[in-house]
Amino acid sequence: MPADAIDIRYVAELARIALTDDEVERFGKQLGDLLEHVNALSELDTASVPATAQVIESRNVSREDRLQPCLDREVVLAQAPQRQGGFFRVPRIIAE
Amino acid sequence: MDLSDLSAAAIAREIGAGRLSAREITEATLARVDAVEPQVGSYLSVLHEIARETAARVDERIRGGETLPLAGVPLAVKDNMCLRGTRTTCASKILESWVAPYTATAVARMLEAGCVPIGKSNCDEFAMGSSCENSALGVTRNPYDLSRVPGGSSGGSAAAVAAYEAAIGLGSDTGGSIREPGAFCNLVGFKPTYGRVSRYGLVAFASSLDQIGPLARSVEDAALAYDVMAGHDPMDATSIDRPVEAAAGALPTDLRGLRIGLVREFETKGSGTELDAIYRRAYNDLEKLGAVLVDVSLPTADYGVATYYLIAPAECSSNLARFHGVRYGLRVDAPDVRAMYDRTRAAGFGPEVKRRILIGTYALSSGYYDAYYVRAQKARTLIARDFAEAFAACDAIACPAASCPAFEFNAKSDPYSMYLMDYYTIPMALAGLPALSVPCGWATPEGGEVPMPVGLQLCAPLFAERLLLGAAHAYEQATQHARARKPAIAQLEARS
Numbered sequence: 001m002p003a004d005a006i007d008i009r010y011v012a013e014l015a016r017i018a019l020t021d022d023e024v025e026r027f028g029k030q031l032g033d034l035l036e037h038v039n040a041l042s043e044l045d046t047a048s049v050p051a052t053a054q055v056i057e058s059r060n061v062s063r064e065d066r067l068q069p070c071l072d073r074e075v076v077l078a079q080a081p082q083r084q085g086g087f088f089r090v091p092r093i094i095a096e
Numbered sequence: 097m098d099l100s101d102l103s104a105a106a107i108a109r110e111i112g113a114g115r116l117s118a119r120e121i122t123e124a125t126l127a128r129v130d131a132v133e134p135q136v137g138s139y140l141s142v143l144h145e146i147a148r149e150t151a152a153r154v155d156e157r158i159r160g161g162e163t164l165p166l167a168g169v170p171l172a173v174k175d176n177m178c179l180r181g182t183r184t185t186c187a188s189k190i191l192e193s194w195v196a197p198y199t200a201t202a203v204a205r206m207l208e209a210g211c212v213p214i215g216k217s218n219c220d221e222f223a224m225g226s227s228c229e230n231s232a233l234g235v236t237r238n239p240y241d242l243s244r245v246p247g248g249s250s251g252g253s254a255a256a257v258a259a260y261e262a263a264i265g266l267g268s269d270t271g272g273s274i275r276e277p278g279a280f281c282n283l284v285g286f287k288p289t290y291g292r293v294s295r296y297g298l299v300a301f302a303s304s305l306d307q308i309g310p311l312a313r314s315v316e317d318a319a320l321a322y323d324v325m326a327g328h329d330p331m332d333a334t335s336i337d338r339p340v341e342a343a344a345g346a347l348p349t350d351l352r353g354l355r356i357g358l359v360r361e362f363e364t365k366g367s368g369t370e371l372d373a374i375y376r377r378a379y380n381d382l383e384k385l386g387a388v389l390v391d392v393s394l395p396t397a398d399y400g401v402a403t404y405y406l407i408a409p410a411e412c413s414s415n416l417a418r419f420h421g422v423r424y425g426l427r428v429d430a431p432d433v434r435a436m437y438d439r440t441r442a443a444g445f446g447p448e449v450k451r452r453i454l455i456g457t458y459a460l461s462s463g464y465y466d467a468y469y470v471r472a473q474k475a476r477t478l479i480a481r482d483f484a485e486a487f488a489a490c491d492a493i494a495c496p497a498a499s500c501p502a503f504e505f506n507a508k509s510d511p512y513s514m515y516l517m518d519y520y521t522i523p524m525a526l527a528g529l530p531a532l533s534v535p536c537g538w539a540t541p542e543g544g545e546v547p548m549p550v551g552l553q554l555c556a557p558l559f560a561e562r563l564l565l566g567a568a569h570a571y572e573q574a575t576q577h578a579r580a581r582k583p584a585i586a587q588l589e590a591r592s
Contacts, residue, residue, distance in 0.1 A: 015453050030511055044474075046475065051474050053304060055304070056289075056528055082427065092433075
């Protein structure tokens, strides 16, 4: 398993969480400690073992494509932090 | 008769027979809630109005001739489950004012069966924790010793049921979040087989592990709730489409012919002499009830915690990506969308949730995916195989439900020491197995003044819920450990 220290700022960027300097230091150390513990998994011989994503026998589930009642638009938009007409309002995404 | 002490079974029976009304039970329960909440803090929202309206409808249905298996039973709903028109916060600032626009299938089935929702109960934020201390919105105390935690993550539901603020509590178990608080609060905490109870309307933490189940003061009550909730739901593609054998009506009182496995690897885990003695006595009691004790081995179980703390955070980092301030929940304004995401998530998530999102993001990131995530998935296969082999030699497994009794607040400041609380419950979750905790004795923790409850964990093969509940019922009825002590809350003691 890789032993390099976590680049916590990069990971936080991927996770879309702004961290304070204090958090970078604290989480960096705590996650480093956790990785040391989980590195124990390298003791297991898993070369010929298939990965388990989900324990119960599963299959694709499909249903007829029929129109069904769904949440009312007003009910959903009532929870929006900001709305405009029938839309969620967000800061500009595409540059002018 | 003190109404709020009644079991769910007794409440439903009395109301069904017309000797009691849902209104009376609901008023008694709300009065208890108002009296003990300042000390216990089980609920993030108490639903006075909805409870009274629901009770009135239950009484009407009973008058109309309906038979309801849980008529008038006061219910605590963990605050990561949707109940239409109520705040559903996941004990997180990011959802602090979010009101659910629909009702979770499990909750809807409990209401259809006659339950009265008393409140939305506290939990660790997004169900991540083992003590309820990770709640961003409230403190819940253990009704048996207010200086100690109720366990977690379903600690609010556990405390509510233990303090007679509800007869049944709904919890969700990802790595032990029903069973550990059950053990800490002198309750039966039951996690059914993965997929038995619909997850529709349960806010997702780790989707391949999350499972809803009941916390109750008896096995019979837990079985009644399970019978109502279990079964296929088209709204959850992972819910299992196979018949559910009702458990509550036919609970046995002995264990004749049952082979119960004791896990060799758990023997030397040094839980302390008093606890060791309690568990030894529990195993002997199982034998006295007719069970045959057999030695089984789970060689990979020791890697459960390591496996879990890669898989669960990986899934959480993906599931919690939806909280970014666009459509619902908290938004921290910023000049551009990217900064809005970063700041919203920084302000909205607490430290444990951030830690898990970060570790999960790391384990799934390019260059580390095979080394961490895939390796953990392979370890998961080995753990599931261990159980399959063990169940070739036994019908159920008995072991501790938690590493120790309820601990004091702030006792586990190092994240990993908290993760180890679920050492005994994680392997079953990874294997998807049904498992429960049932009270098996009392131990005074080091430095503690009063004895605290200790839980025995029983685990059965996939879909063997009926066998599992039956074994737990026989043990509970023969030993009656739960009845040995009452909660330490002043109001309760003054009453008795």
